Amino acid sequence: MLKIELNKLNDLFAKISSSTDLILPVTVAGETNFAKYEDGAEVNLSVQTVKSAKDSFFPQAEDLMKFKTEGKKIDIIDVREKVESFVLFGVRACDYRSFEILDRVFLVDPIDTYYKAKREKGVIVTLACSRPEESCFCSAFGIDATNPLGDVTTYIADGFLYWNANTDKGNALTDAVKDLFAQADSNDEAKIDEQKKNTKEILSKLPYANVDLSGFTPDKLNELFNDAKWEELSEACLGCGSCTFVCPTCQCYDIKDFKTNDGVKRFRCWDSCMYADFTKMAHGNSRNFQLQRFRQRFMHKLVYYPSNNEGIYSCVGCGRCVKKCPISMNIAKVIKTIGGKNND
Amino acid sequence: MQEINKEYQPLIVAFCCNWCSYAGADLAGSSRLSYPANVKIIRVPCSCRVNPMFILKAFQRGADGVIMCGCHPGDCHYTTGNYYARRRMTLLFDMLDYLGIEKERTRVEWVSAAEGVKFSNVMNEFAAKICELGENKRLEDLRCKE
Amino acid sequence: MQRIENLMKAKAIELLENGTVNRVLGWTAGDFYYDNTPAIFNSKEEIEKSFVYNSFCGANLSKYLVKERKNEGKILVFLKPCDTYSFNQLVKEHRVNKDNIYIVGIECQGHLSIEAIKAKGIDGVVGLEENGEEVTVKSIYGDKTVVRGEVMLEKCLSCKSKKHVAYDELIIVNEMPEADSMKRFSKVAELEAMTADERFAFWKSELSKCIRCNACRNVCPACTCTKCVFDNPESGVDAKANADKFEEKLFHIIRSFHVTGRCTDCGECSRVCPQNIPLHLINRKYIKDINEFYGEYQAGADTESKAPLTAFTTSDIEPGSNLKEGK
């Protein structure tokens, strides 16, 4: 394990970004989101980002291809540039888990080559949590916030950032920057263990730490789907997309065309199941009421996805939707309301 | 004719109402009063048909300046159209300015069917002003400039 | 506050039981004190179980009435002073059926913003205690006390009025301090005084945060179109994401323009923005312009007056004539 003083982190970021793109939490106009590191950027590793880390692999808008027209002639142009390797720094355990959930969507046949290219080139440096928020409930999904995986795992404790490479990619990155680090000793490891212990204690006491998901099993699909509670749960929903756009696991997108000056650019952009035109087809919409749309989101995360993916829920308990819903309705409340009596 | 810098040719979209300003442009034409070729006129029935979205669309598409011309207030073919247009544009232009977009990029002129000279002068002046400002960078859509 | 809540509950139960209304629109309590959700209550039991009115009921309930129009019977709604303006505006635009709504205007001492509390570095908030001007924030990391006035919602800090402009009855126990409406435009004026470059930089960094979640639009009581132009492929401006920087501006200019003269300045757009973009500054610019150019106008103050963009005078100012020269 290596260590670096926190006040030297900018040197580390400068070094990494000198050879490759570095994506990390940056504060712009008061809000912290993952963004490319640039000289003078206000890096903030102490708060949860507004948007999740998924943008790096699955950006909100992404060009797919281009049709160039000239008179009556149409050329199809591949707009994919060779993806260069990049470093994604400061990913929390919940967001890291979300990549695994996205992989199960994008990397199974048919493989999403746009996603795959980025996923392969991304070096993920995770950061262990030490100060969870009241909205956090990752532990409900079996995630250990204090010990994230990734190519490199880092911990912040006692004025130092500790660095531990886990994979070949991680080792390669470590080699490139190790000059800046000192070797950590057993004393340091003890400090980290102490911090982990403290954090785990806080985590176990969080309000949503013990939401019970056991009621969400594939065999209860019909029962859950027909639950009368959906109506009151969805009543106040505005049908905006805040929850889906801050969510690390939402993976739905829409494909659209943009008419440029010399043709058409085909791109995809995040879609939200909360929107009235989500999965609109020639015959119209499959879900006409907000109740149906609302139910879809949670049924997908808690029932449909797990039944196709060995019981893995498509929620990581990051709590972003808990924080950002304009009317304070969220997945935790849904789980508590229809997830069976253990939640009472 | 206005001397235009050959390197930089600004693109100007002019929305002209059918009854006065488009006729004014016709008069400028039949009086052989020239204005830069980069002024492109779009005919609308009345200035009140000009949706702020059209103006933003023009900027998105790469226009460097957008001008709306209508009948003089009080002379609208539809009686009141340009009065509504005037309020809309006043507020829209103010908003663009508020967002930091150069105020000179947008303009409203009232040009009657009899004012061919004015039409040509206005277009020459406006084109010169836009030349001075240079390319529209603050309200551009890079996808349209590839 | 507790007293108001009790009065509201009693009133709701009374009106339900005497048959004046068949449902009640209010707020239901959440898990952390600050996360109340608008809700419809159909029975005394429901009300007694979870009806809440505390300092985190900033949500404007008037927009829900549009949806409620389809349902049978009369509904009771609790509206804060500023919410009644939105209500009036909806009446004016025929979006709600006034006859099927029973309004109880409620006391408002300004509502609090959890974002503002968190911005003070207080995290892990699991509860609050209100004691007059002081608020004790209970956190998993220990309790802290803050001054009420410092953690209010932006819309309450620059409250436009404490007067209910529409109601059937009022529940007001304590005096509501009169609003300082001049405050509303001070930030707009500050921006106006900047150079265009400074303004551009300001808005560039603010709007670049926009994730196009549409929360601002969907919460807006003036945005009640069944199909928004931004969702309509025929409109020429539809988009689901800001695929280019241009679209951030386009979205916010058009969104605010569409509510110009109709926006009551309820401040919901700024309250719900997940990225805390000061969207009210865009809407207020239009309001300030309207006041300056066409005379004072407060949307929703009544249900009859002509909106500024559907009216004119022959001597209105010319577009751009008020703007100072220069980049």
Add this chain to the structure above:
Amino acid sequence: MNNEQAKIISELSGTNAKQCMKCGKCSGRCPMFDSMDIKPHQFVSLIAKGQTDKLLESKSIWYCLSCMACVERCPRGVAPAAVIEAVRESVIRVQGQNQLKAEEVPQFVDPEFPQQILVSAFRKYNR
């Protein structure tokens, strides 16, 4: 305009002789008409035709009082007095000798002179 000189005079005068519709109102009003060999309207007409030689030799230019009656009355916005002034100036420039300097003025001043004479004298001679 086929004559350089006419162009210069036109520019100096800032008037467009082509706008003249030959109504003669300038001459109709000119107080010094009888003393002039070339009449005010002819000035304008000669400039329009580019025949400047006659003008430069004309005695009229020294008779013009610069009273501006012709300018005031012209329905076409042409300024004959300005043309005459411009011709005068051209002549003086050629002579290049007899400018009037401000400091020399007091010795010429007769208190009986109307102010206009002083002003017009200065207009004529000081450049």
Add this chain to the structure above:
Amino acid sequence: MQRIGVFVCWCGSNIAATVDVKRVAETLGQEPGVVYSADYQYMCSENGQQLIKTAIKEHGLTGIVVCSCSPRMHEATFRKTAESAGLNPYMVEIANIREQVSWIHKDIEEATVKAIILGRTAIAKLLLNTPLTAGETGVTKRALVIGGGIAGIQTALDIAEAGYEVDIVEQRPTIGGRMAQLDKTFPTLDCAACILTPKMVDCAQNEKIDILSYSEVEEVKGFVGNFTVKIRKKARYIDEKKCTGCGICMSVCPSKKGLNEFNMNLNNRPAAYIPFAQAIPNVAVIDPEQCIKLKTGKCGLCSMKCEAKAIDYTQQDSFVERNYGAIVVATGFKIADLKYFNEYGYADNKDVITSLELERLMNAAGPTKGTLLRPSDNTHPHVITFIQCVGSRDISGCGKPYCSKICCMYTAKHAMLIREKYPDTEVHVFYIDVRTPGKNYDEFYRRAVEQYDVDYIKGMVGKVYNENGKLMVQGSDLLSNEQITIASDLVVLAAAIEPEPSVRKIATLLTTSIDTNNFLTEAHAKLRPVESPTAGIFLSGMCQGPKDIPETVSQASACAAKVIGLLAKDKLKCNPCVSISDDSMCIGCGTCANVCPYGAITYVDKEFRLGGGKTEVRRVASVNEAVCQGCGACTVACPSGAIDLKGFTTKQIMAEVEAVCKR
């Protein structure tokens, strides 16, 4: 998918000299959707149109783009061409490559490129065009003529003659207008009253004509074929139906200080008066400003003496509202204000008069009973000087930039009449040019010079001043190159004429356009000179531009022919480019109706299916296509974009914006 044909017109060399028309046709032929392109010397010619028709049939075209002159010129022509070849006329778009390209650009490359872009823009729009069908409306078979001068009278008579009802609204107490004030008329020198008054009587007696004198148009609603006009009948304090026109009230009225407007204020009239003996209607009117009874409540002499009991001091303005199919503007002219021309001394000298004042002084029914006496001392003037072009052809800002057209002829007339009647009088005329185009006009002028010895002086007057009771007219004689001063007894100014000022308000009411000189604009300077650009509004007489009587009368009849042509139709085709609201998007907020200038939008409750077996009733906008004029104000006001304008849809305009911005 559309099959578009592109037709590039050379317009002789008008376009082809600056635009490479072949290249334009070739390039546009390559555009998606275009299956045929051609160029031709004159597309609007019969051969050109035939070429279009053949191409439409042979290539199965679904729409055409014509790159030619302004759509204001030939859009209608090409729409007809398309229609006759079986195409919907609204599947035609014009790219204006003459007025917007060839006439203003010199560089061939630059002009050609622009022409191609404009062509592409038209194609982009056309690709989104849909066939439009015009609706129909009925026509109210009645016309309104605003103004009862010779123009209005002639138009009304002609319309009535064709069998249609027509109302004349006249702001003065009698019809007759300016012509009634004239003495003799050129070039025949017959007396104006002798030829005008019979026509006035015809009007009064024609049962199809209703004269609303002393009335003004207050409000105009509706559109071609279906106007509703509110007319204010000013209180004349005389019951029109009872008054016999006996004139007793005039003779007993003790208030005699009112200025006689009919006599150009040269003398006075009583408060109760009939403007002139042949007035139509021959009904008195009481001037409330002068009437002692109305001002102080004490008098009532006329009421006591009136045998018909027609006097009614309590009368108020009343309103009538009538429906018309067509409206004719015949508001006429007035003498321009001379306040900027103090060099002629009009304000300071009673004996400097305008020509119209001279008409009254020479008229047998005038203040001097036809004897020419000068106003200051009622003596016979021996030297009379006329000054022409007073305030006309003036670009200095004091006068009018245009030629008033009638002054040369009436000055010759006046000079001749004076010399005829008073041979001892010396008559001088200062002129700039003598303009006499017209049948027998120059002969008339030459007669003044040759037979009547009128002294025409080429030159302009610089100053008129009073010296010992004589009016000294100082001017130049350009031909002898002299400055001359004529000591005169009377100076007559041929003052510029200008449109009657009330025309501005009327133009606004009628939503028709007016030029910088306040003359009404015609739909086309050459081809539609009596129609205004606003459908259903026609122009008669001086309101459109300076004219003499023969011209006015011919225009008035032309105007009547146009009106008759309109009223003869049972149905009018509406403009199909009207607003249409999409029910699925409309939220019934009412914003569109608030901005509609025609009140074309109403709201209806409609039931909609929501899916899942549910329905809801929503309030939605409904556009009356016959009333909508297609301005588009509603389309922008609508927040949801539910309302669109056919022919200028949001998508079409957006497509045009995209096309013009393509570099």
